[in-house]
Amino acid sequence: MTAGDSIAPTTDSPRLRQHEGVARVRTVLQEQSAQGPLVDLGQPARTAAEAAAALDVEVGQIASSLLFEAEHDDGSRRPLLVLTSGGHRVDEIQVTGLLDLASLSRVDAETVRAITGFAIGGVAPVGLLRPVDTVVDVSLGRYDHVWASGGHPCVVLRTTYDELLRITAGQAAEVG
DSSP states (O other): OOTTOOOOOBSOOHHHHHOHHHHHHHHHHHHTTOOOOEEEOSSOOOSHHHHHHHHTSOGGGEEEEEEEEEEOTTSOEEEEEEEEETTOOOOHHHHHHHTTOSEEEEOOHHHHHHHHSSOTTOOOSSOOSSOOEEEEEGGGGGSSOEEEEEEETTEEEEEOHHHHHHHHTOEEEOOO
Protein backbone atom coordinates (compact mmCIF):
# COMPACT_ATOMS: atom_id res chain seq x y z
CA MET A 1 0.00 0.00 0.00
CA THR A 2 1.46 3.39 -0.89
CA ALA A 3 0.48 6.89 0.09
CA GLY A 4 -2.48 8.03 -1.93
CA ASP A 5 -3.86 4.56 -2.57
CA SER A 6 -7.62 4.62 -2.46
CA ILE A 7 -9.38 1.94 -0.46
CA ALA A 8 -12.99 1.32 0.32
CA PRO A 9 -13.26 -0.42 3.71
CA THR A 10 -16.41 -2.50 3.98
CA THR A 11 -18.18 -4.63 6.57
CA ASP A 12 -19.50 -6.95 3.84
CA SER A 13 -17.24 -8.75 1.39
CA PRO A 14 -16.55 -12.30 0.16
CA ARG A 15 -13.40 -12.29 2.28
CA LEU A 16 -15.42 -11.53 5.40
CA ARG A 17 -18.00 -14.20 4.56
CA GLN A 18 -15.74 -17.03 3.38
CA HIS A 19 -12.18 -16.87 4.77
CA GLU A 20 -11.58 -19.61 7.36
CA GLY A 21 -9.43 -17.46 9.69
CA VAL A 22 -11.93 -14.62 9.63
CA ALA A 23 -14.71 -17.11 10.37
CA ARG A 24 -12.84 -18.33 13.48
CA VAL A 25 -12.46 -14.75 14.66
CA ARG A 26 -16.13 -13.97 13.98
CA THR A 27 -17.22 -17.03 15.97
CA VAL A 28 -15.20 -15.99 19.02
CA LEU A 29 -16.44 -12.41 18.77
CA GLN A 30 -20.03 -13.64 18.72
CA GLU A 31 -19.42 -16.01 21.64
CA GLN A 32 -17.83 -13.17 23.62
CA SER A 33 -20.58 -10.67 22.68
CA ALA A 34 -17.96 -8.32 21.25
CA GLN A 35 -19.35 -5.08 19.88
CA GLY A 36 -16.99 -4.01 17.12
CA PRO A 37 -17.33 -4.91 13.45
CA LEU A 38 -14.91 -6.77 11.23
CA VAL A 39 -13.87 -4.52 8.34
CA ASP A 40 -12.33 -5.51 4.99
CA LEU A 41 -9.77 -2.88 4.03
CA GLY A 42 -9.78 -3.98 0.39
CA GLN A 43 -6.04 -4.61 0.34
CA PRO A 44 -3.43 -6.00 2.74
CA ALA A 45 -2.23 -3.94 5.66
CA ARG A 46 0.65 -6.01 7.02
CA THR A 47 2.11 -3.30 9.26
CA ALA A 48 0.64 -1.01 11.89
CA ALA A 49 1.53 2.00 9.74
CA GLU A 50 -0.31 0.55 6.71
CA ALA A 51 -3.38 -0.29 8.79
CA ALA A 52 -3.42 3.17 10.38
CA ALA A 53 -3.15 4.85 6.99
CA ALA A 54 -5.94 2.69 5.55
CA LEU A 55 -8.22 3.50 8.50
CA ASP A 56 -7.15 7.13 8.83
CA VAL A 57 -6.32 6.66 12.52
CA GLU A 58 -3.21 7.10 14.65
CA VAL A 59 -0.67 4.28 14.41
CA GLY A 60 -0.93 3.93 18.21
CA GLN A 61 -4.53 2.74 17.79
CA ILE A 62 -3.38 -0.39 15.97
CA ALA A 63 -3.00 -3.45 18.21
CA SER A 64 -0.12 -5.39 16.67
CA SER A 65 -0.08 -9.11 17.50
CA LEU A 66 3.39 -10.49 18.20
CA LEU A 67 4.04 -14.08 19.24
CA PHE A 68 6.88 -15.04 21.57
CA GLU A 69 8.10 -18.15 23.32
CA ALA A 70 8.15 -17.55 27.06
CA GLU A 71 10.48 -19.67 29.16
CA HIS A 72 9.37 -19.92 32.76
CA ASP A 73 11.63 -20.40 35.77
CA ASP A 74 10.65 -24.08 35.99
CA GLY A 75 12.02 -24.61 32.46
CA SER A 76 8.60 -24.91 30.81
CA ARG A 77 8.06 -23.03 27.56
CA ARG A 78 4.72 -21.62 26.39
CA PRO A 79 3.70 -19.22 23.66
CA LEU A 80 2.89 -15.66 24.68
CA LEU A 81 0.89 -13.28 22.51
CA VAL A 82 1.74 -9.63 23.07
CA LEU A 83 -0.75 -7.10 21.72
CA THR A 84 1.20 -3.89 21.51
CA SER A 85 0.31 -0.41 20.36
CA GLY A 86 1.49 0.09 16.80
CA GLY A 87 3.50 3.04 18.06
CA HIS A 88 5.64 0.80 20.31
CA ARG A 89 8.21 -1.91 20.06
CA VAL A 90 8.03 -4.70 22.62
CA ASP A 91 10.79 -4.37 25.21
CA GLU A 92 11.54 -8.06 25.72
CA ILE A 93 13.66 -7.44 28.83
CA GLN A 94 10.89 -5.37 30.41
CA VAL A 95 8.21 -7.98 29.63
CA THR A 96 10.46 -10.77 30.91
CA GLY A 97 10.80 -8.92 34.23
CA LEU A 98 7.12 -7.96 34.48
CA LEU A 99 5.97 -11.53 33.97
CA ASP A 100 8.81 -13.05 36.03
CA LEU A 101 10.04 -15.14 33.09
CA ALA A 102 13.43 -16.75 32.58
CA SER A 103 13.50 -15.56 28.95
CA LEU A 104 11.37 -14.33 26.08
CA SER A 105 12.11 -14.74 22.38
CA ARG A 106 10.25 -14.10 19.11
CA VAL A 107 9.15 -17.13 17.13
CA ASP A 108 9.45 -17.63 13.38
CA ALA A 109 6.64 -17.34 10.83
CA GLU A 110 6.11 -21.10 10.62
CA THR A 111 5.65 -21.33 14.39
CA VAL A 112 3.27 -18.35 14.36
CA ARG A 113 1.06 -20.11 11.81
CA ALA A 114 1.25 -23.47 13.63
CA ILE A 115 0.17 -21.97 16.97
CA THR A 116 -2.29 -19.31 15.82
CA GLY A 117 -3.54 -20.57 12.47
CA PHE A 118 -2.82 -17.12 11.02
CA ALA A 119 -0.04 -15.80 8.81
CA ILE A 120 2.13 -12.95 10.03
CA GLY A 121 0.35 -9.73 9.13
CA GLY A 122 -3.03 -11.29 9.87
CA VAL A 123 -2.64 -12.65 13.42
CA ALA A 124 -5.86 -11.92 15.25
CA PRO A 125 -6.01 -11.61 19.05
CA VAL A 126 -8.75 -14.28 19.17
CA GLY A 127 -9.61 -17.40 17.18
CA LEU A 128 -6.19 -18.95 17.72
CA LEU A 129 -5.77 -22.67 17.16
CA ARG A 130 -4.91 -23.20 20.81
CA PRO A 131 -5.08 -21.18 24.02
CA VAL A 132 -2.22 -18.71 24.39
CA ASP A 133 -1.37 -16.47 27.34
CA THR A 134 -1.89 -12.88 26.24
CA VAL A 135 -0.53 -9.52 27.35
CA VAL A 136 -2.19 -6.28 26.22
CA ASP A 137 -0.21 -3.03 26.04
CA VAL A 138 -1.65 -0.45 28.46
CA SER A 139 -0.89 2.26 25.87
CA LEU A 140 -3.88 1.05 23.86
CA GLY A 141 -6.08 2.28 26.74
CA ARG A 142 -5.53 5.89 25.65
CA TYR A 143 -7.87 5.45 22.70
CA ASP A 144 -11.65 5.20 22.47
CA HIS A 145 -11.25 2.58 19.72
CA VAL A 146 -8.39 0.31 18.76
CA TRP A 147 -7.99 -1.89 15.72
CA ALA A 148 -6.61 -5.42 15.60
CA SER A 149 -6.22 -7.95 12.83
CA GLY A 150 -9.35 -9.87 11.97
CA GLY A 151 -7.60 -13.08 10.88
CA HIS A 152 -6.49 -11.98 7.40
CA PRO A 153 -4.05 -9.23 6.29
CA CYS A 154 -6.97 -7.32 4.68
CA VAL A 155 -9.36 -7.60 7.64
CA VAL A 156 -9.40 -5.65 10.89
CA LEU A 157 -11.53 -5.63 14.01
CA ARG A 158 -12.64 -2.40 15.69
CA THR A 159 -12.77 -2.81 19.45
CA THR A 160 -11.94 -1.05 22.69
CA TYR A 161 -9.05 -1.60 25.06
CA ASP A 162 -11.36 -2.95 27.77
CA GLU A 163 -13.07 -5.27 25.31
CA LEU A 164 -9.71 -6.47 23.99
CA LEU A 165 -8.66 -7.37 27.53
CA ARG A 166 -11.94 -9.18 28.09
CA ILE A 167 -12.13 -11.20 24.86
CA THR A 168 -8.48 -12.30 25.07
CA ALA A 169 -8.47 -12.87 28.85
CA GLY A 170 -5.34 -10.76 28.57
CA GLN A 171 -3.17 -9.23 31.23
CA ALA A 172 -2.62 -5.47 31.04
CA ALA A 173 1.07 -4.52 31.00
CA GLU A 174 3.44 -1.82 29.87
CA VAL A 175 5.31 -3.63 27.12
CA GLY A 176 7.31 -0.92 25.38
